[in-house]
Amino acid sequence: MEVKGRVCNNSTIQSEDEMDLRRGPWTVDEDLALINYIANHGEGRWNSLARSAGLKRTGKSCRLRWLNYLRPDVRRGNITLEEQLLILELHGRWGNRWSKIAQYLPGRTDNEIKNYWRTRVQKHAKQLKCDVNSKQFKDAMRYLWMPRLVERIQAAATTATATTTTTSYSPGSATTTITKNNTTYNNYEKNNNLNNNIEVHSGNMMLSSAIMKSNFGVSHVTHSYTPENSSTGASSDSFGTQVSPVSDMTQDYYNNNVTFGGNNSNNPNPDYYHQQAHDQLSFLDCITSPSGFFPHEMDFQSMEPNTPWIQNNNGDTSNGFWNVENMLLFQQLSENM
DNA sequence: AAGTAATCCAACCGCATCACG
DNA sequence: GCGTGATGCGGTTGGATTACT
Numbered sequence: 001m002e003v004k005g006r007v008c009n010n011s012t013i014q015s016e017d018e019m020d021l022r023r024g025p026w027t028v029d030e031d032l033a034l035i036n037y038i039a040n041h042g043e044g045r046w047n048s049l050a051r052s053a054g055l056k057r058t059g060k061s062c063r064l065r066w067l068n069y070l071r072p073d074v075r076r077g078n079i080t081l082e083e084q085l086l087i088l089e090l091h092g093r094w095g096n097r098w099s100k101i102a103q104y105l106p107g108r109t110d111n112e113i114k115n116y117w118r119t120r121v122q123k124h125a126k127q128l129k130c131d132v133n134s135k136q137f138k139d140a141m142r143y144l145w146m147p148r149l150v151e152r153i154q155a156a157a158t159t160a161t162a163t164t165t166t167t168s169y170s171p172g173s174a175t176t177t178i179t180k181n182n183t184t185y186n187n188y189e190k191n192n193n194l195n196n197n198i199e200v201h202s203g204n205m206m207l208s209s210a211i212m213k214s215n216f217g218v219s220h221v222t223h224s225y226t227p228e229n230s231s232t233g234a235s236s237d238s239f240g241t242q243v244s245p246v247s248d249m250t251q252d253y254y255n256n257n258v259t260f261g262g263n264n265s266n267n268p269n270p271d272y273y274h275q276q277a278h279d280q281l282s283f284l285d286c287i288t289s290p291s292g293f294f295p296h297e298m299d300f301q302s303m304e305p306n307t308p309w310i311q312n313n314n315g316d317t318s319n320g321f322w323n324v325e326n327m328l329l330f331q332q333l334s335e336n337m
Numbered sequence: 338a339a340g341t342a343a344t345c346c347a348a349c350c351g352c353a354t355c356a357c358g
Numbered sequence: 359g360c361g362t363g364a365t366g367c368g369g370t371t372g373g374a375t376t377a378c379t
Contacts (some may be wrong), residue, residue, distance in 0.1 A: 082367095110366095
């Protein structure tokens with residue numbers, strides 16, 4: 001698809017390049033051009049970058065493509081249960097502040113989170129015939145959906161085998177420790193050393209661990225994690241593993257064989273995780289949300305994991321979450337509030 | 338197998354804010 | 359202080375894919 005650029009209303013004469021701007025899906029060649037240019041010159045100054053790289057794209061388009069797709073630390077694949085839980089919680093706190101929420105889900109872009117919210121969460125609201133921002137729906141999320149997610153995370157954690165990664169939680173210091181292959185990493189600071197393969201997010205796990213501890217008496221979680229094929233990695237929302245349209249050279253890039261700015265850094269933006277570490281939610285923040293995440297009256301601990309309202313016929317608990325029984329429970333819940 | 342509906346998500350748009358001369 | 363360009367953010371769109379009939 002090739003679309004001519006718009007003529008500015010001030011009628012200034014546009015250069016040939018500006019008049020020939022491309023729009024629509026990016027080609028592999030364009031991706032490679034952008035990747036190569038950023039590998040050699042770094043990112044920023046997107047308009048001039050687009051011109052210098054020989055891309056007939058706007059700077060905006062280049063920036064978006066890089067940030068949402070080509071950046072090496074962009075995480076592909078399903079939104080995990082932990083991530084779902086975190087998104088629900090953080091959205092309850094900040095609303096549609098997608099970029100802010102994305103800061104707490106390393107590798108996830110604001111766009112991806114926004115899409116998740118619009119497609120999955122709003123779908124549930126639609127099924128309930130209520131507004132996604134209504135108190136009714138927020139309560140349903142808080143008292144039905146989120147506890148169920150916690151249960152499933154716990155279930156996945158306890159049944160996991162072949163563990164390569166453990167996550168522990170230290171209440172006093174609000175520190176999450178990740179251990180992989182006998183190497184220990186603390187919080188985000190060393191996340192970059194995980195070579196983009198291990199994808200445990202301490203922000204998520206801190207929240208999840210905290211909730212598990214406070215609601216289930218679990219103080220230490222051992223968590224097996226294989227992003228594309230694990231009980232927690234596979235979202236109950238069924239969307240397939242995405243294959244990036246990349247060539248061998250791009251694969252080299254993903255395998256960290258391309259250096260950035262000649263400094264051998266795998267991450268073009270080394271401050272990325274430091275910022276997240278700096279903004280990290282505290283443990284108390286996590287378990288004491290402004291809305292009162294788990295009130296004592298709600299005894300989720302005693303809930304049977306296989307109560308009918310939790311599962312549909314397929315055992316799927318997300319897409320089919322709002323079945324008839326859920327609706328009834330939801331109604332009862334609404335009436336009691 | 339074919340047609341249709343539903344869903345997903347990459348990309349675009351407009352607006353707000355920031356940085357700089 | 360003002361103008362301009364760059365950047366960032368949230369909302370929306372539309373093509374591709376998947377599910378359903």
